[in-house]
Amino acid sequence: MNFLYPGFLFSLLAVAIPILIHLFNFRKFKKIYFSNVAFLKAVTVQHSSREKLRNLLILACRILAVIFLVLAFARPYWSSGTAVLENGSLVQIYIDNSYSMEAVNKEGSLLDEAKRKAKEIAKQFQLNDKFELLTNDFEGRHQRLANLEELTNLIDEVKISPAERNLQQVINRLNNTAAGKRNQYNYILSDFQQQFAGKSVIQTNSKHTINLVRLNANTIPNVAVDSVWSLSPAHKPGDQEKFVVQLRNYSANASSGIPVKLTINNQQRALATLNIPAGKSVRDTLSFSGLSAGWQKAKISIKDFPVTFDDELTFTFKVSSELKILQLTGESSGKYINALFGADPYFKLSSMPEPAITYADFHQYNLIVLSGLKTPSSGLAQELKTYMKNGGTVVIFPDLDVNPVIYSSFIQALGIPQQITLSKDTVNVSTIALKNKVFNDVFEEIPAKLDLPRVNRHFIYTGIAKSGREDLMGLPLNQPFFSKYRLAAGQLYLSAASLNVKDSNLPQHPVFVPLLYKIALTSIQEQPLYYTIGQSNYLSAAPVRMNPNQSLRLVSGKQEVIPEVRQVPGQTLLYIADQIKAPGIFELYKADSLLSTYAFNQGLAESDLHYADDKALEHIFGANKVNMTKAGGDLSIKAVENNHTELWKLCLVLCAVFLAVEALLIRFFNKLKT
Incomplete structure (x- = not known):
């Protein structure tokens, strides 16, 4: 047997109260001497024995009532018959660490709250239970079974990530782990953005109940840099360049005076100020000139608080000398x-x-x-x-x-x-x-x-x-x-x-x-201005002639990526899989020769801070087993309810039974005929 709140067991000291009452309030019999005491002696002995029995029974009822009342508050439980296995249970916990989890509520950031709640859940399981942590990064180091201490350390290391996943991908990943002979319990801690939940019916393993823990953020406005494209058919040195930038307002209120700045090679080239109606997108054309030949590293930036992860968009293009x-x-x-x-x-x-x-x-x-x-x-x-x-x-x-x-x-x-x-x-x-x-x-x-x-x-x-x-x-x-x-x-x-x-x-x-x-x-083969992380598995480059043992390198600061190279008609494809996880600009090198530059940006799915309600979640899960919980409650209680047999109700019933027996003893015991 285990206790949800073992600290309440100290209240068992209250058992001393009915014992003390019994010791100081028991009836004392007075001896009276008669000339013929045979009959009176028999009556006195018989009555005294009955009174002592009555007092002991009342004391026992009171002690048991106090014990079961304390136990009820300590919330005793034991693992169900199917869960008590030699190998314990498998507990899988997913923590949404996308950009939207930077939002705050009265508990702090949603990510910090999710980490605290995950620890609460884990503490309610047994020592022989194993845990698996999952985040948006789908990291290999998380794809192993950990004990409680190891899980706590892994949870502490979780940070905000640009990786984007949807609910179906998360559930598929959870189902990939074989539980073997263990009972399996799944917990998903997220703010459940609409884009994360989706609208399609979730396909999941019906044998396992999925526990959804919703983290609620305060309503905040957000304006994002949506996209950028060029109006110039080619980029010539010194010529006028025109780029169209599109901003989107995801909030329910209009945003005015949003400053837009274009910098190229760390030099400011254009400025604009935009007013954006609620829920709408607005475009503006930024014009400038005076570029030299070579690769250009550009950035569109705005100032929009408190959501800032989508306030920048980087892109690259080449100004050809001929x-x-x-x-x-x-x-x-x-x-x-x-x-x-x-x-x-x-x-x-x-x-x-x-x-x-x-x-x-x-x-x-x-x-x-x-x-x-x-x-x-x-x-x-x-x-x-x-x-x-x-x-x-x-x-x-x-x-x-x-x-x-x-x-x-x-x-x-x-x-x-x-x-x-x-x-x-x-x-x-x-x-x-x-x-x-x-x-x-x-x-x-x-x-x-x-x-x-x-x-x-x-x-x-x-x-x-x-x-x-x-x-x-x-x-x-x-x-x-x-x-x-x-x-x-x-x-x-x-x-x-x-x-x-x-x-x-x-x-x-x-x-x-x-x-x-x-x-x-238009005969110039222009590469895309930028790529979106997680949506492009390969990059396109002009045909590159390579020796059999030669490789290409993508470099950004201290990070270096070796892509898989495939030659196709008209271009060289660079397969990067999921090696690039953070926004930035990478340079492509063949030995020490610069071939191209590539910009990577975060997708806009996290910018839409609208959330799926309980009805929407019930719809996408259909007939699948799912429990929905708000993070504001005590998740340790919910963990016990979902995975163990609770005994607190039985304790309350037994407490009431013993109090009732005590009342019956006090009222009717003396009236019983000898």
């Missing part, structure tokens, strides 16, 4: 390309005449433009196909004086099955995809009648599935004029006309410059 373009030309057909890209030092234009094309150099260029080739070969098609497979961009302006069959075979070799015929009908371009990223910011104001290119001769492409292409400009009868095709990791832009002005006025039309300019800028 963009390499290769032009493959036929006879004197590259003057317009030369004029367009040769005037801007940012573009490094190289040209190869058709007879002297060097395939081995293709991988060095961001964009390859084919202009007026006379005899495009299948070998060239295969090299371009490989180039696009690795993420390259190709633009084709055909030579309309060449037999269409030659270009038909060439285009088919690139992976676009179709037939080509020549049309000499004079038509105007009838449609333009103004919402496409190539044209979306070209026109400040769209006139009622757009002046679009005029076409005198063009190729008619037939047999191409319309779903496989995106027409940037189109001709009447839904014929494509300038189209985009996604091929593997790269993209192909195909024109129906050449760059010869006798075929069309496209090279002299105002739309030509932004068309080619934006295609060139």
Whole structure:
């Protein structure tokens, strides 16, 4: 037998009270002498014996009543028959240590309260019981059975973690531990955010009762940096940059005067102040210029108290010093390309005449433009196909004086099955995809009648599935004029006309410059501005050539991560699993050479400080065995109720029985006939 409150057992000293009363208040008999005492002696002896018996019975009832009353307050219990096993029980305790547990109530932070409650629960089990601690980190050192002392030390070491889990993941993890012949008891201590609980029905082991211990926080407002993205198609040294930042207000009240600051390489670049309605998101565009070439480490930050873990968002991007373009030309057909890209030092234009094309150099260029080739070969098609497979961009302006069959075979070799015929009908371009990223910011104001290119001769492409292409400009009868095709990791832009002005006025039309300019800028393979911890198992990098025994390193301060490297078409994938657990910026090195930088941020699930109520929890658990408890109560009592047979009610009943017997003895014992 065990006691929930063993300190009350000192009250057993109160047993001395009825004993003292008995000693000082028992009846004293007086002797009276008679001449004939035979009859009186018999009566006196008989009455005295009955009185002594009565007093002893009353004393016993009083002593037992006091004993059972004290025991009732000490809350005695014993393990149930199924729990009393040779190996004891397995007690699993999950402590939610996510960012939301930094919230406070009258007991302090929710995490500190959870740690105290976990210790209370553990103390109510037996010495031979084993414990397992679980947190959001899912650490291997917690995946072992510990005794009470070891568990207490592990609980003391629990700290706030950026790792995010949901209730189903936690329960799955708890069920992974084999209890063997032990009884298993599960306790989940959390604030039960809505995102943590979820809405789907929980799948759990029905043999075990799950005890949910809710920790209630004070209602607090919160504004978070939701996301950021760039409006610039490419990042050039000294050019104006535009980034859109989105803030979200998770509280029920409007937030005003929220300061927003953008810093790049530890230098402040832009400021803004935003007002955000309750439960809404607001965007603002931050503009700046003057960046130098190289990797940029940026941070959006706000000031919002008391919740601060989501007040910063870091991101990285690269300002390229140049963009390499290769032009493959036929006879004197590259003057317009030369004029367009040769005037801007940012573009490094190289040209190869058709007879002297060097395939081995293709991988060095961001964009390859084919202009007026006379005899495009299948070998060239295969090299371009490989180039696009690795993420390259190709633009084709055909030579309309060449037999269409030659270009038909060439285009088919690139992976676009179709037939080509020549049309000499004079038509105007009838449609333009103004919402496409190539044209979306070209026109400040769209006139009622757009002046679009005029076409005198063009190729008619037939047999191409319309779903496989995106027409940037189109001709009447839904014929494509300038189209985009996604091929593997790269993209192909195909024109129906050449760059010869006798075929069309496209090279002299105002739309030509932004068309080619934006295609060139979007040919740069940009990596994501940032990654979210726990949501991305791999990172994307530009193709990296490595020796068999060579490895890459991700470095942030003193932390170093060795990712698993996999080469796929157009990129190198870095598998990091769960090695990165805290927000920050990591640099990717090959030996001592910096290849890239990556930013990691905390997810926004913890920012939404709305909690699932009891009805919601009952719904997601359905028919599963679950007990719900508020942390404000005495969890040691709840632990005993759930896992042991309590005897305090029996003690109260026995106390009342003995008091009743005492009353009966006092009232009726003397009236019994001898």
